[in-house]
Structure formats: C-alpha cells, structure tokens
Amino acid sequence: MTGEKKQGAEVRLEGVAKRYGKVMAVKPLDLVVAPGSLVTLLGPSGCGKTTLLRMIAGLERVSEGRILIGGGDVTDLSAGERNVSMVFQSYALFPHMSVRENVAFGLVSEGMAKAQAHAKAEEAVATVGLAGLGDRLPSELSGGQQQRVAVARALVLEPDVLLFDEPLSNLDARLRRSMREEIRDLQKRLGVTVVYVTHDQSEALAVSDTIVVMNAAEIAQVGTPRELYEEPANVFVATFMGEANHVRGTIETVRDGMAQVRLDTALIEMPARELGEGPVDVVIRPEAVRLQPEDEANGLAATVLTATYMGAHAEYNLETPVGRLFAVAPEADALRKPGDRISLGFGRRGIMLVKP
C-alpha cells in the first residue's frame, strides 16, 4: 500500500445471470459501479447478493452475460487472474500462518521475493493499525483485529476492486459501528472501488455511495441512501429500508406533481411520483405518524393498542380504519394508554406513494 490516492476501476455487469440447475440464483441484470465508489449489495438472505459478489470475484462462473473490470472483459478469467481482492465473512485467515505471512501470501503468490513481501506486509499491517502484531497467529487476535488483518491482506495487492462479503457480521454492535467507519475511511483515502455485501440496512446506509437493493434474484432498486429511504421504488424497498407501514389509499386529484391522497377521513398531500388518480399504495414511516388529540380536524381516527416506553422515545401500535400502524413518538413524557382514542396527523417527510 503506497498511501497515494489511486483511482479504482469501474465494474460493469452486462446481463449477468447465475443458474443452478433450474433455479435462477441471479436473474439477468445490468449494473455499473463507478470507479472509486463504494456500492453495497443489500437484500434479505437468499436474494442472490452474495452470488453476485462471488461472480465479480471469479469464485463462481456466470451462466450468462459479461463482467468487465476497468473496461476489460474478465468473464472467463479465474479469480486469481482478476485484479480483485475479497474480504470474507469468516475472514478466512490462514490459521497456521502468522499475521505477516497471511498478509504477504498474495504478494508471494504473485512471485515477490519473501523478504520484500514481508516488508510490504508489515507496512500494510501498520496501515490498518496493527503495527507490531505481525508475528501473532490469527487465533491470538480479537475479532476486530482479525477483521483488520483480512482487510490488510486484501489491500496489500492494490486491487482495482475490493469486495466485502458481510465483513462485520461476526462483530458485536459497538465494534461494527467503528469498523464500518474505518472501512469507509480507508476506501475514501485509497480511492479503491468497493463492492460490499450486507443484509443490514443501517450498515448500508452508513457506508454507501450507492445502494443496490436486491430481492428474489433481481435488483429492486439502485440509488443513493437518501433516494432509497425517501423515494423507494416499491413496497419491498420501502419496507426493507427501515421500518415502514404499508396501507392502501386513493389519489383524489393530482396537480403540479402533487397528489391529494385520501386515507379514510384524512386527506394528505404528497409527491405524485407520476401516479394517476385511483387506488394506490402508501408507505408511512413510523416517525412520520403524529399523535394528536381526538378532536383534531382532518386526522385519521385511531385507537391505541399498545404503548411502549423506550427511554428516548415511545412506540405505539395503533388500530385505524386503513389498518394497523406502528408509530414512533419522539416525546416519551405523555405516554398514552391502551384504549385511548386519538387522531393521527402525518409529517411532510416519511409518507410516500409507491408502486406496488
């Protein structure tokens, strides 16, 4: 690792698909990862995100389509022939080699003399903040330290593209937060292109330039964290990107791109998102629900089912004519009681129309 900023390579998938027998693990899809950006593949388990990552790595062969890295077609190249490194979920540190040997492994594979490789490995170990631990065996390190060794081992080869397969899933919550910041920081500093697989949406929101949400072997939506959270393409993305209530409403009128949407007695204005008049899917984030006195005009009538004190905020389950809603109220002082009748208002943000 030289420390100087080097622009990573573009990754381009053209009609890439993976089939196991009759099962489509990944349906044909196109995707472009911009050079030097961090893209996460996000989705529930079994959605094909790890398979997609492994195809980019060269660990799985594509059934259809082409993969281009830095403009070159690598579809038929093996994993070792692509200038790509990977950090594994289990880290996959060789347990019988020291930290230094682990990190130098790739350099020696490429034909570098051992002494030189070890020196370079020592540098890389220092870059991830483990200076002086080169002689340890992986089993003598903590989980977070092992994670750093895995990153150093991948980075030392100065790959065009760095792949992460759920790298933080074996760490505890606190460590996860600091490690993801370190990874993001390192990526920005080195300018390497990163493809990052995770099933944790908050992790994805925190580290990504772009998020690719996958569902059932397909891409559900590609966008920035903000786009995905505030303008989800469909119900799946809306509910997967954070908590969300999904109800049915009716668009009464559309004017200047804004729709008047009726939820029972309430009439709410929100961006029309190119939808016309008629029945429509509405997604409401829990924090967009406002609890008001029962006599508030233009509200949605509701009955409190449960109320839970959560310290900093309160959580409610509410029964309404359009269905049950889950709400988070920022003030926990005036906790309502089950059975209370109230009226619901909605904030400008956090309530949106989606395609089904």
Add this chain to the structure above:
Amino acid sequence: MRDHKLAGNPLLWFVAFLGVVILPWHVLEDGFSLARLVGIAAAKPDEASALAQAARFDRWWLWGPVIALALAFHAVFLTRSRATQGDALIVAGFAGLSLIGAQGWMIGARGWYYPLFEVVLGALPMGQYGIGIGGALAFLAFLLMLTNGLAARGAFGGDRFVASAVGVIAASILLFTIWPVATILGQAFQAPKGDTLAHALASRFMSARIWGIACLYSGAACGVAWNTLALATATATATTILGLCFALIVTRTSFPAKEWLRLLTVLPIITPPFVIGLGLILIFGRSGIINQAFSALFGVELGRWIYGFNGVWLAQVFSFTPTAFLVLIGIVQGISPSMEEAALTLHARPTRVFKAVTLPLMMPGLANAFLVVFVESLADFGNPIILGGSFGVLSTEIFFAVVGAQVDFGRAATLAFILLLFALAAFFIQRSVIGKRSYVSVTGKGDTGLQQGIPDWVRRLAYSIALPWALLTMTVYALALAGGFVKVWGRDWTPTFSHFGRAFAIDWGANGIVWAGGAWSSLFTTIKLAGIAAPLTAGIGLLAAWLLSRQRFAGRTALEFALMLSFCVPGTVIGVAYILTFNIPPVELTGTALILIICFVFRNMPVGVRSGMAAMSQLDKSLDEAAVTLRASTFRTLRVVVLPLLKPAIVTALVYSFVRAMTTVSAVIFLVSAQHEMATVFIINRVINGDYGLAIAYAAVLIVLMMAAVGLIQLAIGERRLGRRQDTAPGEVNRRSAGA
C-alpha cells in the same frame, strides 16, 4: 498466477513422443535393461516402440497411437488461440486414448480376441503382449492432453490441475475397479464351449450348492448364498447389540475403566484377520483347553462344534464388535444433549427419555452399524477359511473355485457376482438410511449441555452384556498369543521360543547377516509393499476427498458414486476380478509386485477419502477461496493452505493404509506369487498346514509392529472435540467460541 499461456504444455507432447516413438510399447518379457529401453532400435518386434512395430514389423494396429501423436503435435505446436488449441487437444487426447484402448481390447497374445474380427478383418497371424512402459506413458500423456483441453474450454472451472486430477482418478477407478468388476460379469455370463448360455447360466446361478435349503429339513448343507446371508445377519445383530452396550458404557456411565474399553476399538485395525480364529481354536478346538479339560474331568469329547457356523459366527462377533462400537460411539456422542435435557425439563422420567428420545435418535446409527458389519461379514475371508470346515460361505467358495482341484473361473465369477450383488444391496440400503435420517447434530454453534446418564436398568443390562464379553475378548487374544510360546498346544505345554526362532532366526554368515527364519522374506516384502502403497493411497485418497468436497465440476456426483461403490466390492471379488482381468494383455500384471500395490491402493483408498472428507468438512471453504483470490494457483493453495491444515488426516490416512495393507488377506491371497509372498498369506498357509505355533508367533510380531503404528495415530489425532462441556470438567469453556 496470471496465466494467459496456451493450454497445451509441450512437455506433454514429449512424454507422448517418448511413449510412442522411443520406449518399448509392450512389457519386456525378458527383463528390464537400459539398452532395451531404446525400443525404436529393437531387433525383436516385442521389444520395439509403437512406431517401430508399425513401420518395421508390420503391426499395423500400432499406427493408431502414432496418428494420435501426429494430431497432438498439431494441437500443441501449430494452433494458437486458447479456444482452438483446447479443441485440438481434446481431439488428440481422445484419439490417443481410444486408439490405444481399441488395439488393446481387440488384439491379445494370440491374435484377435473375438472371432468376429477375424471374420470381418481377416486372420491375424501374430499377437502382442501387455502394454509396457511406452504404452503406459503414452496413455497418461494423452489423458492429460484431454483434461487440459477440456480445462481450456472452460470445464472444471478452467483449472488444469483440477481437470488432470479428476482425469487421473477417474481413469484409475475405471481401470482398476470398474473394468475388473465388469470382467467378472462377462465371465459369469459367458457359456463354456458346447453349452448354451441360458443353460450355463441356469446351472451356475441356480445351483443347489448356492441356493439349496436342504439344511432346513435334513442334515445336508444349505447353499452358500443362504449361509452367507444367515451368517452376516447373525453377526450384524449380535455386534450391534454388543457395540451399543459398549458405546453406552463409555459415553453415558461413570465406568472407571472406560479408556481401556476404548482400546478395544483399535484391536481390529491391528489384528491380522485370523488371530481371533486361532484363539478360538486354541480354546474350543479339538485340542483346545476347554475340550482338554472336559475330557480330563468328565471323559467327554466335545467334538468339533467350533468348526462351522458357530465358530465362524463367534469369531466374526469378536472381530467386528469393535467396528460396531466405533460406529455407535460417534452416534451416541453425536446426539445433542439439549434434546435429552429438553425431555427432562418436560418432566419425562429417565426411562422415558431413553425410550422416547435417546433410542429413536440412535435408530439410524444402529441401522448403519448393522449394515457396516453386515458388509464386513459378507466380505470376511480370514475367519471362515480357518473355522468354516464344511460350512462354506461365498468368499471361501470363490477361493476354492479358483485354487481348488477343479479350477473353474466361470463358477468363481458367478459366486463373486452374487457376493457383489449382496454387498451392493447392503450398500444402497445403508446409503438411504444415512442419507435420509441422520439425527447426529454437530452444528457450528457451541452446543452446550451435559450428556445425560442412562436409566439404571439400562446401565445394568449394558454392564452385564458388555463386560463379560470384554473379558472374553481379552482371553481370546491372550490365549491366541500364548499359543506362540508353547511347543504343541494341547499336547506339549513346554514353554518355548522355538516358533519365533523358526520364523525370525538370524545367523551370521560369511557375508554378514543371514535372514535364516522362514518369515523374513514375506515380512520384508509386506513392509516394503505396504510402505510403497501407503503414501500412494493417502495421496490419491486425500486428493479425491479434496476434489469431491471443494470443486464443482461436471460428473462430480458420478465420480463420488463410483468411488463409494468401489469401496463396497468385497476383497475376494476384487481378487478374482484382478486375476481374470490382468492375467492377459492389454494389461498384464499378475505375478508382479505392482498388482499387489495397486490392489492395496484401491482397496484402502476409502480410508484416505473418508478422513480427508471429514477433515475437509471442518475446514472453512473460504480459506481455499481466499487463497485463490490472493492469486495463488490451485496447486499452491493445496500445498500451502490445505495440506498443512490437513496434517492429522494425512497421518491417519498414511498409518491406516499402511496397517491395512499389512493385515489384508482376502484380495491378496489371489494375487501373491512365489516372489512376492505377503505376511498374511504366509500365516494362513501355516494355519492350513496345522502349524499354529509359527502362525501365532508371526501374528504376534505383526501386532506389535502395528501397535507402534497405531500409537502414532492416537498421538497425532486424539479425541474428536465437539466443543461441549465435559461432565468431569464443567468449568471448561467452549474453545471455539472463545477463540472466535
């Protein structure tokens, strides 16, 4: 390694060139010499290379390999793109293999093998010997060309090393298991001259000597097929019960001498297969101590009851109880303690827990143990040959059909075929039992919980069955070995070392040490051959295990299936199959040391494959993948990452295959020759001649020798760790979770 080179390695072509043009194509019947290696200049057709034979000696069929070599030249040197070179290599390799195969299959030592060719192609006035060094090298080179070509076209993940490994293993299974077994089939379904096939088949397969049931209603003997099945069923039942008792005692009670009982599992591995039989003869035989005591005390002769079903059954139960124990101990330990703890917290009494939870969870394991022993009993040769008397089973009948007064290979093949069918049936049942319902739960999660005790009555029952049996086993072993130290058992009890002297005497002659004892030569041969076979066995076995568990390629399931299938072919069947197949060209091996080594390797490979697969399944697959993404070649990954982590499995495979090569008798007895006598065959010949003393002395030496080897295993591997709490050390923390 970044590797954009072309697919064909020129080296392959030079190997093929050596094989086809330079080296003698056939076996050198008059012995090996450096000058004879230049087959291209040979004066005699039988010592010439393929090219020389075709060009100078009018053996036109050997143009085939030459043509394939020309094709290969084109493939390696004249094509340029990776894809077209791949195609060319596939064509050349395939042509080479099939042309070599065809000429070997069609033309034998006395011309055409099959009359049909004579009719179609005219008479052939000459024949050929088996394939020699030239032919073998050419075959290997063409095989590797084919696999490299396939890899270049994207098969086997585009990996040449994987492709070649799969090719070599598949070809060797085809050559040394499937082909011989198919030959048996061919023999069994071939009519003798002047007989119709239907009649020959009917008389062979339906004969009363095989299927007769006379023993049910008269004093006559039943057919050997029924004998075999009855024996196997009786043995498997008894050993499963005994094995379960031992397993329960060792894992679920506080029996003080547990570790000694565990030693029992090691015994069958290091015991030559007839030591138990000898021990039983020395106790219950006509001059055995029991008979002697009875006639001295009561004047009653107990007779020969030990010879026949009783004796063989007893011997097999002694021999195979440890096997069942070994299978069941894994099962009993593998049942997750939390199941039983759950049942206890649901207020089940210990007896109900045992009956409703523990026992049903063990059922698949019990079935498995039963079938494992069933197959072992089917294949057993050592015990029935010593104790069978007039009670014949399939394995011994096969032997007598080949070595007896009337050599009848058709009959041997038929019997072998029936035995094979039995073994295969048991194998398929076993597979479905294990495949569908295994409750053994070894999960990655730290599975904490204490193994629960068993109800008192179960414990007492287990003690009352197992402990006397353990005592009896030790007595049999002790007496079997004591027999080596008295002059003539039953008649002259004078202690003596003379048997050891006859076997292992050393004299000082004019030229140094003279190995005067009769056993030395066979012992040296055995150690030498086992020593050569062990690394080959372990190597091929582990390589196969790695391919099966780590690589995905077309035909993987087929390869795994063929491998597993070849394990269940009984030794006697393989023995007969080998002499039927390798006695004649194109592959003449009988009488050589090579055939013994090949036999060891392919009989014992399951050990390597199993220990390799077991070790591999505990090895995170992403370790391999990490090495690959770190630019390591497949071979480097295997050498630097996988092999060091497989050390325990390597040791197991090495030692077991060494020990098993030394103790096997069933297949080997058909394959030994005067030059290459094996220890076990030497011993069994002494037993057949009634020279028990020397046989026992020799067996004792073998056991001591192999104890040393097994000690190595135990040292290197130790007990399997499941990361569960131990009753004795409740404070011990799960190691894996602490290290993660």
